[in-house]
Amino acid sequence: MTALAVGDSVVVEPYIVCNECGPCLSGHYNLCTKLGFIGLAGGGGGLSEKIVVDARWVHPVGDIPLDEAALIEPLAVAYHAVGRSGLKAGDVAVVGGAGPIGLLTAAVLKGIGITTIVTELSAARKDKAVSSGVADHVLDPSSDDVKARVLELTDGAGADGAFECAGVNAVLDTMLDVVRPAGVVVNVSIWGHPATVDMQKVVLKEIDLRGTIAYCGDHAAAIKLVQEGKVDLKPFITGRIALADLVDKGFDTLINHNDTAVKIIVHPS
DSSP, X not given: OOOOOTTOOEEEOOEEOOSOSHHHHTTOGGGOTTOEETTTSSSOOTTSSOOOOOGGGEEEOTTSOHHHHTTHHHHXXXXXXXXXXXXXXXXXXXXXXXXXXXXXXXXXXXXXTOEEEEEOOOHHHHHHHHHTTOOSEEEOTTTSOHHHHHHHHTTTSOEEEEEEOSOOHHHHHHHHHHEEEXXXXXXXXXXXXXXXXXXXXXXXXXXXXXXXXXOSXXXXXXXXXXXXXXXXXXXXXXXXXXXXXXXXXXXXXHHHOGGGOSEEEEEOO
């Protein structure tokens, strides 16, 4: 980490890890057997007036505006997921679900030169995928034959990779359908229930089905994408509210009307 000075703009990689288990000692600290997140597993959090963190978790963001820098953490999640896929510039990827992580995954893919096809039901999220510029094509599973359209868009080959970003079994199934033989499907979402995987699809196409969790050494690269103009975070800030409105206009919106919001920024002053 570079030297820090008082007043520098930074973001925090909000981990609590043991530094003793096998994954930690091998460098895969995102797989720590005692993994926790600051604010969820102790240590204060984003609603604290002050917080102390280890220097290793602090990442300078330079002149990136702080409201945009607040999205570096989920952008790092997306960057890590794309890294897990092994995709490269010139490839074609399908992103299943245009929630915050799905949109940022598409943004990273576009930023490194990959053609993106986004599938989504919500009208608001489809519009955001288009207006933000992260999707080359947007498909609606309720009206489009997604597999047929992906084959059409890839001259019959299928996508090189796909990302499940919805935690919905139908989406996972579709991602297995749209990738080419020997393609890669990365499961990005955190599931609230067990999923069913059609293993015959995995076997007959020799699909690589991979998991991904959070990030590990990805913040600096994610920050660089923004600094170089390859990812624009401004379109993903869909609301700015005062601290006093945190419950009514923040938590309530994200819990009960989450299809209308991507990221809501809270101003404490």
